[in-house]
Amino acid sequence: MDPLASLRHLVQTHPLIDNHAHNLLSRAAATNYAKYPFEQITSEAQGPALRNAPSTLPLQRAAAQLATLYNCPSSDWDRVKAARDRWVDRDYEGLIRRCLEGTHSLLLDDLLTDQDIEPFDWHDRFAAAPTKRIVRIEVVAAQVLSSILPGGYDQSTGSPAVLQPYLNQFRQSFHERIAEAIADPAVVGFKSVICYRTGLAVQAADDTDDGVLLQSFARTVSRGTGSVYRVEDKPLNDWLVRQALNQLQSAKETDPSGPNKPLQLHTGLGDNDINLILSNPAYLQALFAQYPKVDFVLLHSAYPYTREAGYLACVYPNVYLDLGEVFPMVSRDAQESIIRESLEIVPTTRLLWSTDGHFYPETFWLANKQFRDALEKVLVDYSLHGDHTVDQAKLAAADILFNNSNRLYGLNGKANYNGGLAPAIGPLSGPSSTDALEIFMQNNPDIKYIWLQFIDLTATTRVRMFPVREFAKIANKQRRIGVCLAVFLMLQDDSVCPEGSTTGQFYMEPDLSSLCRNVGLDSKSATVMTWWRSEEGTELEGCPRTTLHNMTSALRINHGIEVTCGFEIEVILLKCITNPDTNEEDFVPCVNNHSWSQMTRETRRLVPLLEEITEALESIGIDLEQFHAESAPGQFEFILPPGSPVAAVDTLIKARQVVTCIAEQHGLRATLHPRPHPHAAGSASHAHVSINPATREESFLAGVLQHYPALTAFALSTDASYDRVQSGLWAGSEWVAWGTQNRETPIRKISQGHWEIKSLDGLANMYLAMAAFLAAGCLGLQENQPLTVHDCLYDAATLSDADRSALGITTPLATSLSQSLDSLAADTALQDVLGPSLVQNYITVKKAESKKLNTMQPEARRKWLVERY
Known part of the structure; x- marks a missing residue:
């Protein structure tokens, strides 16, 4: 494992305490640029002087970065502001939440103004701590x-x-x-x-x-x-x-x-009403000596007097230097220089981080992004030159971002770093196993057992459980856990396809970024997802997580595209009863009086269960965006937060487990079965996918549509899945098509570069399903494929052949798993990207699974799937 990669990961993902910030504008004032010019996000200028801001390097850099935040194809300042206006109008709190990602706690000077702002405790909803x-x-x-x-x-x-x-x-x-x-x-x-x-x-x-x-x-x-x-x-x-x-x-x-x-003191950089000469913190030296029991914080890097402030923080034990405000107010070179100057003689235990964020959530986002980038570059550079070890650099970063403020202000917070579902950034990166496990155990001292977990080709969750002491050996590569290669061709009942072999094994390598305590069941345990490794310790073709990670990396490296995913969980809550005639157990709806987004008398009885699920998820860092009743009896939907693809699927798996466990505590079965009630709507697991930048979205979408018949084999992975491929069920209807805000197309376009995949359900191995979707898009980009299927605003199944043809809609969706598997077997281009061996194993397993299920009577098959999914 590359130690510098672990340093980079820590700098970019460690939770931070923002030790000096101000209130955000209310939504009503958030786009009042006449009163609150947006150009002030990178400038202290006011009035006529502010007109020059667009020609400054800090604002031009900020515009380019904000264009990526807003998914705006241009960094033209007016277009960036227009994109911002649309997001504020659509989801202001969502924008704030995105901008404050990674913030553990905000310390607000809420007396900057008393007009047009939200009260200080309103901001609690956007950070981990009050x-x-x-x-x-x-x-x-x-x-x-x-x-x-x-x-x-x-x-x-x-x-x-x-x-x-x-x-x-x-x-x-x-x-x-x-x-x-x-x-x-x-x-x-x-x-x-x-x-x-x-x-x-x-x-x-x-x-x-x-x-x-x-x-x-x-x-x-x-x-x-x-x-x-x-x-x-x-x-x-x-x-x-x-x-x-x-x-x-x-x-x-x-x-x-x-x-x-402590007492914070504004120093250095400020508005035009400041006396720059008298803003030098050297004037405060006598005051520091006179009040030795009071801690002083010199705000804003004291720029341009950073060295003077650094000297004071070095020689006075009650003086700290805050590194805020200059991000994003000065250029990249200046920012790196300020960090280097602050490190010249200042102990890293005396440095604090703040955004000085105010009014606009983007001031927080830009400051945090630019600071993390600059800090990473400086600490990596010093590590390469041997000025400090990687471990010393990692401790310095954690101190600056979190520990120093936590201690100085007596916050008693715990940095939930790798204690929840932190973003997975790849098999060969992340903090060292020793550090990640140690931090997790410090934050969760009651944990006694760790579950190593992976998802096989049938979307069955496989688990091995270890006492913490044994797991520590695995994490530190002192022990390896081998799994028989027969798993590649194993069905849900542990039977192995004839093509399978009981010879050979692969090894599970824990991904510590996914380490998360188990909630919703009586267990002092945590779960960690795994990568599959060969005997030599290299990547193994067939690992679903590695496949998705590699597709995400290919888009980033080859096309400069970042991908974000988010999922919706749809479950149907069933109660188990005993049939008096046969003495067999059966699953029936837990409620009957139930409908979409309605709170009936029976639905209201389930509110405590729903809230318990929501609070349990929140306790492990999964903050639901919303939840509500769906159409089928006892059906509910939980909308998860977005993230990078592997991390988002990890979140989905963990959230489903929490929902299942808590439902069981209430005597109910939460099933992902695509359509357990033939008379009612089915359950999907819709995925939201965004690419950024979206400048080549048409080629990406064209690739997806061309390979849709094949990738459906991953998205609709059982015969039961095709019970939903019907017009009128709001499940994507029956034709390969896309449409803007059209819920009766397999792909609903939501905004530029943002789509919802509707023909996808909970029985899919979601790592593979998303990898197939991204692989198809990648093929479209490689071939610079034109988009010949046009925006469909209707249910394509209700159109005439001529109308469909005019829209370029010519391919019906498969109506069975067999058809989808045949399409996948014929799509050699998609196989080459995903891995031919993986695809062949998948086809073999799915055919064997289908054969097994089709020998059952319909009711027995339904119960079999409900028990397992």
Whole structure:
């Protein structure tokens, strides 16, 4: 395993704590560019100066990256904004969720503004841990002033002495507000923007002449307009900082074990109202020495004073350097330079990460993406030169992204890194097994057993169980687990096709990125998916996960295309009864009064079960996008989050297991049978596939349509699957076609480069089904194939032959597994891409399985499938 690959993976996927950010705009204000110019995502410029932003390198880079986020074919700024508008209009919260992926916790300074934003606790839904507050002391002071002098003060009406009672009241109220915030568990720190107001040359000692403070107070309130005050008079601003520090230091002296609440200070880069000279954190040196029990965080990399800030973080044990805001405000070279400068003398235990994200979710996405890329490049470069070991670099990355903020702010969070369903990025990459397993066990100390799991060609889940101590040997390559090659040609009842052999074996290699605790059953265990390896430890043709991984990689490497997948689980909940006549068990609907997206009296009885499933999935990092009743009696749909193809299928497998286990605890059977009730609608397992960029979507789709008869052998993998291939069942109807938002075509186009595959059900080996779909698209790209099948807006089965021909719709869907297998056997191009040996084994297994099932009576066959799927 390449150690640098494990470093890259950790940098790109480790959860992060965003130690300094601000509230997001409400949906109503999210596209109000007149008030909140979108160009400010990469610029501190305002007004006329902001017009130059599109000609800056940071904005041009951001535009190109946002084009990939929005699936926009062009990085033209106006087209990028238009694509953004469409996403905001369609699914604003979905955009936010995408932009905050990987964020464990947000620490929000929620006093940037009180207009057009969502409250701080609203942001909880987008991170793994609850949002915490950072209190801005200058805003607290302004709020206190508004409460005691709501009408303002006219300085010409008398001497400042008349304001002494108000100053006394202000002192007391300000102290009380700071004390309340120190005691508030939702508050984890404070912030001062004195850098903006009067500069960082804060006077370290209190004025002996109280008249100086009174005069400053008088000037401040006289500049207030009604109840609006801006505190920007140096003696008063300096006093606010000292008073906050006095209270923070006193709190630590009174209770050394109490919560730690640092003071953040804006330094360096800022708007045009900042005095750049006075934004140098070197001015704060005396203050750090005067308050040794208070921790200080120098925000925004102190750019362009990064080295000065780095020196302070090196020599003062109570000073930390935050690396935020410059991402994405400066160029790539500048970002890498800032990280290098910060590492010149600063201990990596004193560096923190933040986005300074505000208003727009894209500010979070761009900052996180660019920071991870820059950090990866710098740490890998130092590792290659031997400046530090890979393990030291990995620890530094984890500290900067998570551990340092977690410790400094007393968050007590656990980084769920490889503890849930982290993205799988390939058989030969990812963090070292030792690290991944150790992190997982630290987060899940109650786990005693690990299940090694794989899905065979019949979509049967096969499991081996190990005590943790034995699994550790497997993960660390001190032990290998061999599986007989007969599995390649094995049926669900463990019988082996005549072509199979009991000689030889392959080895299961755990993919630690899929390690996830089991929930929904009484077991102190976790599950991990596996790659199949040869005797020599190389990739083995026939491994479904490897096949899908390789297809995903081929699209990325050969065509520059990234693929995202997401799945819908449809299950029918059945209850098991004993037939009094035959004394045999049978499965019947658990409800009768039931219909699509409706809550009937019987359906409502199942709500606790549905919510239990949802909460169990959430506990292992699978956040459902929605769930609802489907059409058949007892049928429900659960919509899973998207991810990279292998990771998305891993998520699907795990989620199905959770649904099944929890249903069993309630005495029900959750089946994936394509149509257990002939009188009702069937169950699918629809897949959403997106390619990015979508500039060649027509060739991709053309390849899929050309090879659709063959790939159906993987998607509709049993004879029972074809009971759904009928017009009027909302299952894709009967012809190879595609249509924009047409649910009666096998492929529904949702948006540019985004399709839903409808002729697909839960009995498929989903790794192979998705690999076949991507392989067909890849063939279309290789051949630059034109799209000759046109957008169909109707159920093609209801059209005349002439109308179908005019749309280029000429191929009917197979009506049996036998037809699909024949098409697959004849499609040598698809076989070559997927692997001829794999395809031949699959055809052999499926023919044998079909023969076995067709010897059964229909009811016995139905029960057999319900028991197994």
